[in-house]
Amino acid sequence: MSENNALFTEHKWLIPSAAIGVLLLVIFYALGILGGSEKVEPGTTVEAGQPLPAGAQVYKVGSQLTSNTLSWQGTVRSRTVAKIAPKLNARILDVLVNPGDTVKKGAVIARLDDRDLRAAYNAAMAAHAAAAAQASQAGADEKRMVDLYQKQAATRQNYDAAMAQAKAARAMASQAASAAQQAKVMLGENVLYAPFDGVISERFKDPGDMAMPGDAVVLMLKPEDLRLEAAIASHCLEQVKLGMPVTVRFDAIHQSLDAKVDEIAPEVEPQTHTQMIKVKLPLLAGLQQGQYGWLELSCQAEQQALLIPKTAVLHYGQLQAVKVVDGRQVHTRHIRTGKQFGERIEVLSGLRDGESILADSGLME
Structure with a gap:
């Protein structure tokens, strides 16, 4: 019985030992210790080289001094924006514009x-007419009393009372006239007008809605007076001055352009430690309110980087690669890229200083 147990124990340990041995062989083979003497250089795809295309432009990779520019995301907004809102409570009968409509001033x-406004105006006009009639009657009484007093046919007390009554009537008539004029002005507030030439950006109300003072019916802006507003780190502000030229980039329309700093917010946002920078933009086709853009600023010291043309980079899903030139042969090598500098892009890994690549890898696709 003990002999059988010994055999069972021996076989029990043989199975895990064999599994560990097989696993070690697999690891050694993967590392290149077994199965061959050649090792694959990291980042290089093992494949047969392709011949260098005729007339292909070769780019020699070299370390270059860069400005270490940082990009800060911002939003395009119009400098001139107006919320068209009524000055009174009233039901909206009609809205004559829609988002995107171009309107003229007035x-x-x-x-x-x-x-309700017309009823208030009519009541104010009636009150004015009554007050004017009373003032006219009081004026006539005042004139007669003056004549009687001069003839010593009226007492001083009656004279003073007539004078006071006439003065009060004239004051009431003047007050009624002002109220009527105000009612007339408010009656004109039943129509909302465009304050300048511009474009309707948003519409908030429809016919039948209740309009209230300060509650906008539409939002209107000037599309030709645009700025990029971006919040940048406060430590970068030492290099930012009013009127200084900067570069802005709009990926949506594939454009980069020169602009000028138009405004710097005086306060730092306490949560993010950023300050708002507003950059005046030139007229540019396709640029619209609400689009995203990038404000490019050099906030750090210059540094060395490997830069290659963006046209040299191939994209395979999320992977990036270049065509490395070795003599008259071309091999594919995967790389990892970083920041963009105009038409060039930084290479973080996969290439070395002095190597050569195809300047336009599209020739090999």
Whole structure:
């Protein structure tokens, strides 16, 4: 019985030992210790070289001094923006514009229900007419009393009372006239007009909605007066001055352009330690309110980097590669890239100083 147990124990340990041995062989083979003397250089795809295309432009990789530019995301906004809102509570009868409409200064934006305003105006006019009549009667009484007093046919007390009554009547008439004028002005507020030439950006109300003071019906802006607003780290502000030229990039329209710093916010945002920079933009086709852009600033010291043309980079899904030139042969090598500097891009790994690549890898696709 003990002999059988010994055999069982021996076989029990043989199985894990064999599995460990097989695993070690697999690891040694993967590392190149077994199965061959050649090792693959990291980043290089093992494949047969392809011949160098005729007329292909070769680019020699070299370390270059870069400005270490940082990109800060911002939003395009119009400098001139107006919220068109009523000055009173009223029901909206009609909204004559929609987002995207171009309007001229003085164009009708919306009309409000003016029945309450018209009733108030009529009441104010009636009150004014009554006060004017009373002032006229009091003026006539005042004139007669002056004549009687001069003839010593009226007492001083009656004279003073007539004078005071006439003065009060004239004051009431003047107050009623002011109220009527105010009612007339408010009656004109039932129509909302465009304050300048521009474009309707947003519409917040529809016919039947209740309009209230300060509650915008539409948002209007000037599309030709645009700025890029970006929040940048406060430590970069030492190099930013009003009027200084900067570079802005818009990936949506594939454009980079020169602009100028137009405004620097005076305060630092306490949560993010950033400050708002506003950059005046030139007229550019396709640029619109709300688009994203990038403000490029050099906030750090210059540094050395490997830069290659963007046209040299091939994209395989999330992977990037270049065509490395070795003599008259071309091999594919995977790389990892970093920042972009105009038409060049930084290589973080996969290439060495002095190597040669195809300047346009599209020739080999």
